[in-house]
Amino acid sequence: MAELDSSKYLSGLLNGIAQNTYYKNTEITEEMLKNELYPDISQEEFHSLLEKMKGVLKSIASADMDISQLEAFLTAQTKKQGGVSAEQAAVLSKFWKNHKSKIRESLISQSRWDNxxxxxxxxxxxxxxxxxxxxxxxxxxxxxxxxxxxxxxxxxxxxxxxxxxxxxxxxxxxxxxxxxxxxxxxxxxxxxxxxxxx
Incomplete structure (x- = not known):
């Protein structure tokens, strides 16, 4: 049950990162995410988790990874020192499959300077x-x-x-x-x- 709960909280964190970083929702802040999702851990632990997930999500989004690239990347991340756990990799994979097209559209519209x-x-x-x-x-x-x-x-x-x-x-x-x-x-x-x- 604890594993299911941690997956739910990590999924909420990834959604919050996407809302703030890619969809430009300024109402989603680091403080709000910590208070809502991880009130029991220290600010330093939360900030470390947040930055790690932002970095992994940025790598996935900037490469616009397909499913096979994502699996290879997440497998490498689970084997890397200081990388993600297998449970976190599963949540990241599910999140990317559901949000890939919206994040891609957002990145394209943010990077387009002309009509x-x-x-x-x-x-x-x-x-x-x-x-x-x-x-x-x-x-x-x-x-x-x-x-x-x-x-x-x-x-x-x-x-x-x-x-x-x-x-x-x-x-x-x-x-x-x-x-x-x-x-x-x-x-x-x-x-x-x-x-x-x-």
Whole structure:
């Protein structure tokens, strides 16, 4: 029963580390974790356990270990002087299997400095008006790409449109809320890029 309890407390500690370190939940503190999970051990013992688990979890997360890599790593850790016990390795393995994707997504979003693709949509339109009569009722493919920071509000969002017509040439239109001007830029690929104020 004591082994089951220690597994439960270690699992709670790992969840607390993940909340604080990877999910940026500032309400989870070292003091709170000690008081809730390990009130009977000294502060030095708890701090040592916390730092060891942070280090092991950081190694696992930074390598984005799959199951076989994780097993090899944890086996090496159990044989290492000052490493983890077999029970701790089992809890770490179960924790990583359950939280790998969320921690990976969090690390990627924290390390991304630029915008990324959020959504893609497409449609085929028929032109109903045109300067040239032969382009009326011509099929036009429109692909819209929405760029923005993951987890950010709509303010920094950019929408790009790729439009293919009969001539197979296309223009890339970037609609940026922070650009109040419209200027064509010419790329070396022959693609015209327009920055349009919204």
């Amino acid at each position: 990324s693709l959020r959504t893609v949509s497409w449609r085929v339109d028929l032109k109903t008006q045109s300067r040239h009569a032969d382009q009326v009722n011509a099929a036009v493919a429109v692909v819209e790409l929405e760029l923005g920071k993951t987890g950010k509000d709509e303010k920094g969002k950019k929408t790009s449109q790729l439009v293919w017509g009969k001539s197979h040439q296309f223009a890339l239109c970037l609609k940026m809320s922070f650009n109040p001007w419209s200027t064509p830029l010419h790329c070396n690929l022959g693609i015209r890029v327009y920055l349009l104020g919204v």
